[in-house]
Amino acid sequence: MARAQGARAQMALAFETTYGTPPVGGFTKMPFASTTLGAEQPLLNSELLGYGRDPLAPIKDAVTADGDVVVPLDAEAFGFWLKAAFGAPTTTGTGPWTHEFQSGAWTLPSLSIETGMPEVPRYAMYSGCVLDQITWQMQRSGLLTATARLVAQGETVGTTTSAGTPAALELKRFGHFNGSITRNGSALGNVVSADITYANNLDRIETIRSDGRIDGADPSIAALTGSIEVRFADSTLVTQAINGDPCELEFAYVLPSGESFTFTVHAVYLPRPRIEISGPQGVQATFDWQAARDSVLGRMCTATLVNDVETY
Numbered sequence: 255m256a257r258a259q260g261a262r263a264q265m266a267l268a269f270e271t272t273y274g275t276p277p278v279g280g281f282t283k284m285p286f287a288s289t290t291l292g293a294e295q296p297l298l299n300s301e302l303l304g305y306g307r308d309p310l311a312p313i314k315d316a317v318t319a320d321g322d323v324v325v326p327l328d329a330e331a332f333g334f335w336l337k338a339a340f341g342a343p344t345t346t347g348t349g350p351w352t353h354e355f356q357s358g359a360w361t362l363p364s365l366s367i368e369t370g371m372p373e374v375p376r377y378a379m380y381s382g383c384v385l386d387q388i389t390w391q392m393q394r395s396g397l398l399t400a401t402a403r404l405v406a407q408g409e410t411v412g413t414t415t416s417a418g419t420p421a422a423l424e425l426k427r428f429g430h431f432n433g434s435i436t437r438n439g440s441a442l443g444n445v446v447s448a449d450i451t452y453a454n455n456l457d458r459i460e461t462i463r464s465d466g467r468i469d470g471a472d473p474s475i476a477a478l479t480g481s482i483e484v485r486f487a488d489s490t491l492v493t494q495a496i497n498g499d500p501c502e503l504e505f506a507y508v509l510p511s512g513e514s515f516t517f518t519v520h521a522v523y524l525p526r527p528r529i530e531i532s533g534p535q536g537v538q539a540t541f542d543w544q545a546a547r548d549s550v551l552g553r554m555c556t557a558t559l560v561n562d563v564e565t566y
Contacts, residue, residue: 274364319407
């Protein structure tokens with residue numbers, strides 16, 4: 255008997271026209287490292303008395319469908335996750351194309367995501383997926399991945415795929431070696447690592463339904479936070495933190511073939527950190543920054559993806 259193996263797992267996604275209704279086609283095969291996306295329905299213990307010491311049968315509670323998907327930061331497939339996080343981009347160019355995603359959209363698109371284990375076979379379609387949070391880390395070495403946290407409406411399991419034959423993308427993956435960080439247009443030196451987290455802070459619409467599913471997930475006040483760990487070499491960041499002035503931080507990746515991903519945070523505020531001398535090694539400081547709406551641009555951040563994909 256065949257047993258499920260992660261090495262044979264598949265994932266495909268498509269954007270929905272109607273929330274919670276998987277499209278009949280248009281799915282794209284997605285690269286991923288792992289996923290916890292799933293649905294669960296807990297049981298409620300019976301509180302009734304009068305039938306002896308042995309409990310009565312439990313009853314089912316509401317369905318919860320959510321989870322994380324760990325994906326590579328690449329030049330093509332990552333655009334689908336950016337669209338889920340920010341909404342449809344503004345695309346310019348004639349090839350390569352430049353896709354600009356902006357924060358602040360009032361509505362977000364929903365996705366249908368199918369995960370498949372063909373050897374069982376088991377194909378789970380998660381409809382009404384809305385991106386709650388996306389986060390990644392910049393460092394000197396290692397594999398560069400992002401974690402997308404999703405809130406779904408429900409799960410439908412079958413023995414055959416509902417995604418048809420998904421379109422395939424060319425994997426052009428960014429690495430930590432391709433990354434750089436600038437502050438107000440100038441290279442920011444002595445950075446050991448950086449974390450970036452963008453959250454839509456979804457509000458689940460938990461109305462009464464016969465199927466126990468949610469009615470939707472609406473974005474509330476967004477949040478863009480992170481941290482920068484630097485070798486303490488000068489007082490530039492500390493001075494900014496003391497003065498309370500914002501700066502612009504740009505996190506960028508560029509491939510030799512020309513594809514690029516640039517994430518610009520327009521108004522970053524830094525807290526005043528504790529500078530500790532913990533031993534004879536170099537002194538490091540961590541700034542847990544947070545972003546706000548830039549009054550001139552009218553938004554908090556801009557994500558720009560340059561690749562060979564004509565439209566998302």
